Every structure is written in structure tokens, then in C-alpha cells.
Amino acid sequence: MPDLGRREHVDRTVRVRCHELAPAIADLDANLCMIGMAVADATAAGVQLLVLPELATSGYHLTPEEARATALSRTSPVLDGWAAQLAAGAVLVLGFCEADGNELYNSAAVITRRGVLGVYRKTHLWDSEKEIFTPGAVRAGVLDTPLGPLGTLVCYDLEFPEMPRGLALAGAEIIAVPTNWPLLDRPPGERAPEVVQAMAAARASQVAIACCDRRGAERGTAWTQGTVVVGPDGWPRGEKDELGRLDAVVELKATRTRISARNDVFGDRRPALY
């Protein structure tokens, strides 16, 4: 864990992009090409934080054999290749199918131009993921990135209020969330329910949350395409273009969790009662 306590907090903005890609199922080469193009495009546009979908390297509805065949090690030169594409000070977060010995993980890598800063393994597995992946065994942590303290979750993790709250309490000012949200029935005019949860989690802890969903129907599943960048005030920022790129500027305030003259969303907590 970085020594976040001594960090000096200053007002600043971060240019965030979530790029809602359509991974090709079990086609590693095609996906690496697509990801490389998305990273280059973001670098050219001056994006500071680029978030790509969950399992962007492999697609989602994999057989165990396909997952194995498309998996990457966290020391793969592929990840270093993305690092080399980034500008100084930029951060990339993307989901990938990770192999470590005999185990497979639904992971997210945090990468800067210096290389892989960290890998987070999804700790809450959804449905048939339980038949392929091993759940992460390590608490989600906060990385000290050039953009400030950043936490990472993967998809269903976000639906456990303990997760974004824990990251924010550990000092995260931005949380990046690669997702694959299957399209569910919802009342007309409503946002995807996962977006509502992101908005609430952001406001509760005054933390920015950037969720990158995917597109492209895959083996009978359509996706919510609910990509959203939420500011620390809980409201979405930016508009998604027809290529699936959502560009947003997020303001991070030095005052952070202070919300009135007498209130601070962390200072007001009553941990002895939880």
C-alpha cells in the first residue's frame, strides 16, 4: 500500500476515457490488435486514464479450453507493449484473462509507461465464471499512480458496497471498473442498475468511478453498454460517441470528503456501530 496519508491533496482534473470495445470471442490476436489501436487512439487524444472492458483480451463466454488458450501471464510482453504505447503520466486499466500456473483469473491490469503497476484479480465471480476462474484471494488495494491514488474492481465486485467503500477509505480518489454487464430487463427510462450502484457508491465516498462496459453480442448475450464515468458528486460525466468512446473530465477536489461546514462523509462514520 502506498503511503497515502502523507500525500498532498490538491484540486485537479483528470481526462478519462472509457472505450466500449467489442472483443472477439476466444480470438487473442484480434483482441490484441483492437486493444493496441484503442490505446494508440487514446494516447493521441491526450487521455490520462483509459479504461477498457473486462476480459478485453479474450471475450466473456469462454469454454475452459478457450480461456486457457487466450490467457496471458502478468509478465507477458504483451502488457509491456501497451505500456510502451502510453504517454508519460497516463494510466491504462483493462481486464484480461490471466494465467498463473494451473489457475485462471478474471483480472485487471493497471499499466503506466513504466510497465505494469499492479494486477487485481476479481474476487466476486458471476455465474458460470465460477467454473473457469479462481476468485482473487487478496483485498482490493490502492495504487499510487501518476493520476493519484487509484483502485480497481471488476464488474460484479462493484455490486458489493464494501468494495468501492473499502477502496475509498484506503485512499482511492478514482476507481476504474472494467465490466461486462449483460443486458437485463429494467423499467422504461431507467439506467442500467449497475450504473445506479456506481452513482451511489461514488457519492457515498466522494470518489470518481469509471466503468467500462463492452459491446458486440456474443453467444446469445447482449450487453447493457452502460459505460459511465461518475464524478465524486455522484453524477455521470460526458457523452459516449458512436465508436463507443466516452470522454469525460473528472474534477478531484482537495477537500475531498467534506460536504458541509460540519460534515465529512468519512469523519462522520461511526465504525464502532458497523
Next chain:
Amino acid sequence: MPDLGRREHVDRTVRVRCHELAPAIADLDANLCMIGMAVADATAAGVQLLVLPELATSGYHLTPEEARATALSRTSPVLDGWAAQLAAGAVLVLGFCEADGNELYNSAAVITRRGVLGVYRKTHLWDSEKEIFTPGAVRAGVLDTPLGPLGTLVCYDLEFPEMPRGLALAGAEIIAVPTNWPLLDRPPGERAPEVVQAMAAARASQVAIACCDRRGAERGTAWTQGTVVVGPDGWPRGEKDELGRLDAVVELKATRTRISARNDVFGDRRPALY
């Protein structure tokens, strides 16, 4: 705490009403009359759970002297009077200014025809409340009511994700939340942010949440009037009428927290990692 573990869970519905009253500032008699009429009206309509606003007996922007003058003890015959107005099996939750010796609390009473089942004291005080009230010192608990296990929070408490989560994990299937939500700026077309947080909290724990706000401008403060009844799926139910009554039917399922063949929002938790 009731022995909720042995309770048999069955599919059932609850007819909920939140009645968005306009308390008169520091006028106890007027407020008791208004509350008595609201309870009678709900009883006549067959409401099973009636939720009334925070500090319904006193109004909100009180001076310390006014708070003292309008405060009630939890053993006040006034509370027994409301109990006598209820039908068998019905539950009333309302906010009141509570006196206990020299201390004042921003409390909520849970009342059935048999009398006062419990009183919860707000544990997270908002802004100038800190100059009048003593924060509650006891963990929010779940009461075994005729409608099933019910938890109570007051207003700002709901904005701490630990609070609704804790009640749901302790067995609550419905959470009643008397509130006074001041009107804040928000983007056009958006719900009040507190409503977004209620929706997210409900879905995360598959628990129903009924928030009763207030109306009537008071000493320069306008109110959100964001009264909402959220089902365990996270979506609002019912419509508010011109008198401020929101009637909604909430379905509580025996399967409760199970959300897919392989997923349960409680069973999937990883408490060792939080």
C-alpha cells in the same frame, strides 16, 4: 435481536404508504393532530406499513429551546395513542424529537397496535443537528414485526452504505427511513441523489427501502420531496398523490438474496477481504 435465523421465509406482499407531511415548526399540538389524522387515514386505507417523516412531531430547523419544548419521551402516552389507532398487524414508523433526561435525540419509533416496539436514535447527525441532538450510541437493529424483520434509519444514516447493508445482513427485509431531505442542486431530469442511494442500497442487499421525506418550506429551507418506496430489485414502486401519499405494494420473496443459479448477494460476499 430477534432470532431471525429460524424465521420461515415465504413470498408475500406488504402494502406500504409513505405520507409526506408538512410539520409545523415547533408546534407540537398541530403536529400531533396532523400525525393522528395521517394514521387514521392509513388505517382506513388498509395500509400495513406507514412511514412518516423525520422529526414529524417538531419540525426540523429548531432552536435548542424549541427542540426541548416539543420533545417527547419514548414512554409518552402520545405514542400509545398512535398504537391504539393502528389495525392488528400494521406497523407505524415515524421520526420524533426524543427527550431522555437532559439529552435530545433525533429518533424514530416503530409502533404496532401493542405499543412501541422499538426506538432508534439517529447515529449520523447532519450539520446543525450536531448542536441540538446527541447521536445514538447503539447499533441500528432489526425488529421482528408483524410484517417481518424491519430495520429503521433516519435520513443521513442512509448515505452510509454500512447502515442499510448492516441491517440487511442482520436480517431486515424492509428498511423504513423517515427523512428531511433539503433540496439541493442536481442535473436536470435526475432524481434526488438520496433516492439514487436508496435504490442502490436496496438492490445490493435485495431489501425493500421506504423513505418518507417531508414538504412545506420551513425557515428558508425547501425540501426535495423525494419520498420513495424501493423494491428489493432496486426499482421504485407506486406514485405519490397530490396529498403527498405514496402507496406502493412491495413483494418480498422467500428466495430473498438469490439472484442467479450460482449467485447470492450475501453468499457471494468475501468478508475476509473487507
